[in-house]
Amino acid sequence: MPVNITSRADAEALIREQVISTIFQDAPKQSTFMSLARKLPNMTSNQTRMRVLDFLPTAYWVDGDTGMKQTTRQAWDNVYIEAAELAVIVPIPEAVLDDAEFDIFGEITPRVNEAIGQRVDSAIIFGANRPRNWQNDIITLARQAGNNVAVGSNPDYYNLLLGEGGVISKVEEDGYMATGALAAMTMRAKLRGIRADDGSLIFKSDMQGSTNYSLDGAPMYFPQNGAYDNTIAQLIVGDFKQAVYSIRQDVTVKILDQGVIQDPVTKEIVYNLAQQDMVALRIVFRMGWALPNPATRMDEDRVGCPFAYLEPTSPAITQKVTFTVKDNAETAVAIEGAIVDVNGSRKKTDASGVAEFNLRAGTYPARIKKSGYGTINDTVAVTSAAVSKDITLIPHA
Template identity: 70%
Template sequence: MPNITNREAAEALIRQQIIDSIVQDAPKSSIVMQLGRRLPNMTSNQTRMRVLDTLPTAYWVDGDTGFKQTSMQAWDNVYINAGELAVIVPIPEAVVADADTDLIGEITPRINESIGKRFDAAILFGENRPAAWQNDIITVARQAGNNVADTAEKDLYDKIMSEGGLLNKVEEDGYAVNGAIAALGMRAKLRGLRTNDGLPIFKSDMQGTTPYALDGAPMYFPENGSFDKTIAQMIVGDFRQLVWAIRQDITVKILDQGVIQDPVTKAIQYNLAQQDMIAIRVVFRAGWALPNPATRLNEDRTGCAFAYLEPATPVTTQTVTITVKDGSNESAKAVKGASVDVNGSILKTNDSGVAVFNLRKGDYPIKIKKAGHKTINDIVMVAEADVSKTIVLSEA
C-alpha cells in the first residue's frame, strides 16, 4: 500500500484540531463561561446536584429543666441538563484547493464565537434556550424582585450604586457582586457620570488593562452579539453561584456526501457530492444551573444572586397566578408558605395561598412543596394572556 496522506487520515487530524480548539477556546468566547464556575465534564446527558433546601434552627432553652427543641435540615435536587449546539459550515472543494490561507484556522474561531454567543444569550436572556434548561438569569432575577426600573427619579449612578440599586438588590439576598455585563452602548453612559469636581466616576485605560468596575467588581461588554439591550441594559451578580459543564461527547465530522436542507422550508441548499463541496459539522453539548441553595440570608431560596437594569421600555410579560389549596372542595383553605418553583424561579405563597410570577411566552414546569404534603409536579403554559392556575395539595 502506498504511503499517502489520504482523506481519512487528514480528516482525523482536522477533527482533533477543531475539538481541541473548541474545548480550549469556546470558553474564551463566552463571558458567562469566563465568569461562571466550571464543573467537571458531564458524563451523561444530565447531572444531579444536591443543594441545601432547609436550614436547621437553634432555639433558646427555657430554664434549667426546659426542653430542647428539634429542627431539620433538608436538601433539594438541582439538575444540569446538556443542551446541544450544532453548526455545519459548507466549503467548496475548489476554494479549499485554491486558498492561500489555513481555512480551518480561519473558520474555527468563528465557530467558537458562535458557540459563545448562543450559550450566553440562552443563559442570560433565554434566547432559544433548550427546553430542558432552567429559567434564564433575567427571568429568575425578575421573580426575585431584582429588577431596577429605568425611571427619571434616580440618575444612573443611584440606579447602580445606591440603596435599592443593582448592587444592593444582590446584597440584600446575601450575595456579593463580583461581575457585571452590559451592552457596549452602556460605556458612553458610564463615561458621562462625573463627581462634583467634574472627574469621571467610571473610567478605563485605552488598552483595557484597567477595566471598568462597579464597586470593585470588573465589568464586561460582550462583543459576541449575545447581549440583548432590549431586555436589559446591565446585569450584575455573584457569578460564582452560576455553574456550567461541558458534555464530553464533542463531535466533529468532515462531510463530503449528502445534502444540506433549510430547517424551515426543507429545501435543499447544497448537494455536497454533486457540487464538489465538503462541510464541517460540529456538535457541542453543555449545560448550566443556578442552584440557589438556602443560606442564612436567603433561607426560603426566593432570592437571587443577580440583578438587572431594565431598558426604558421593559419587556412585556404575562402575569401568572398560582393558587395553592389544601383539599379539593370549594371551601378548601389556602396554603400559606408553600414553595412554588417555576423552572428555577422560586416564590412562597402568601396568606391567600397565592404566588405571582411575571413570565414571557413559553411552557414552564412547576413544582409545589409544603412540609407535611405530597410534592406536586405540573406545567403552566403561557401565551399572550395572563394565566391563573390552582394547585391542590394532599397530605403526605
C-alpha cells in the first residue's frame, strides 16, 4: 500500500543550497621582470636621463726617462628612460554592485594588477606590444649582440647552457654574471637530471619539495603570469641587475560615476555612466625601463649584452638590416669602427663600413656616430624583406 510522503522533489524549492563563501581562484601573479631588475627612484617627469660611461681612458708605458707621455680621453653618453602608460576601464552597472554577494571592485583590482605585470614582462622581455618610445626588448638586444643559441635537431642541453658558446657562457663572455634565469614550465623536463663534470646537478631546488630553483647557481624562475613566450625563447639567462626601471605613476585606482566611454576605434559612445546608472573602475600605471650597458674593460664598445637566450626549435622570423657607413669624400671611403645604435642595440662597423642587424618587423630609430664625425639620426622600417641603409658621415671641420 503506497505511503504518501513529502519527497525531496516536492520540497526542492525550499531546500537551501550550500554556497562556499569564497571564490576559488589562483593567486594573482606579479611582474617577474620588476622583481629581478634594479628599481630606480620614481620619475619626476615623463623622461629621465641617465649619464652612462661611453668611452674608457687608456694608459701608456713611457719609453725611458725622457719619453713623451701620451694623452687619452673619456666620454659619457645619455640613456633615456621614457615613461609609458598602461590603463584600463572596467564599467559595471550599479545594480550589479548592489546585488553582488562579494566586493566586485576588491576582486577585480588584483586581477588588473596581474594584467599590468603581464604586459610589462611581455613588452620588456619579448617586445610584445612594446611602446614606441621604449628601447628594444631584451630578446632583441641579446640577438644583436650574438647572444642567441640555436638548439639544433638533437640538442645537448648541458652544452647549450654551459659549454663554449652556450647561453650562460655568452653572458660571462660579455663580462657579466648570471643573476637569474627564466623559462616556460615545459623547460623543467629538459633540465632535470643534467649534471656537471663533477656529477652535481646544474638544475635543482633548494630543498625537497621547494619551488625555489637554481640553474648553475643562479636563481631560476618559471613565470606564471602568462607573459613568457616559448615560441621566441626556450630559456633566458642574464644579469638582471643591469636592467633598470622607474615608476612615473604607481597603480592608481579611481571610481568614475559621470562621463561617457567611447570605442577607441569607432569613437562611438558605448556607455553613458550617469544615464545608464553605471560606475567605472579606472586603473592607470606609468613606468619606463632601460638597459644602460655602460662601457667596461671587457666591452669597451658597449656592443655586448648582459642577457642571452636559447632559441626554440623554430626561431622567430627576423630580417637582415645592413648599414653601410662611408665618408663624404668625392670617392667615398668606408668608415671602420663607427657605432650604429638601433634603438639600444649597438654594433661597430667592420673594415668595409658595414654593420648588420637581425630585426623583427617594426620601425626603429637609429643613430650612427664616430669620434671626429657628425652624428646621423635615422629611422629604419622593417617589414618582410631585408633592408639596406647607406649612411654618410661628415667629418668635423
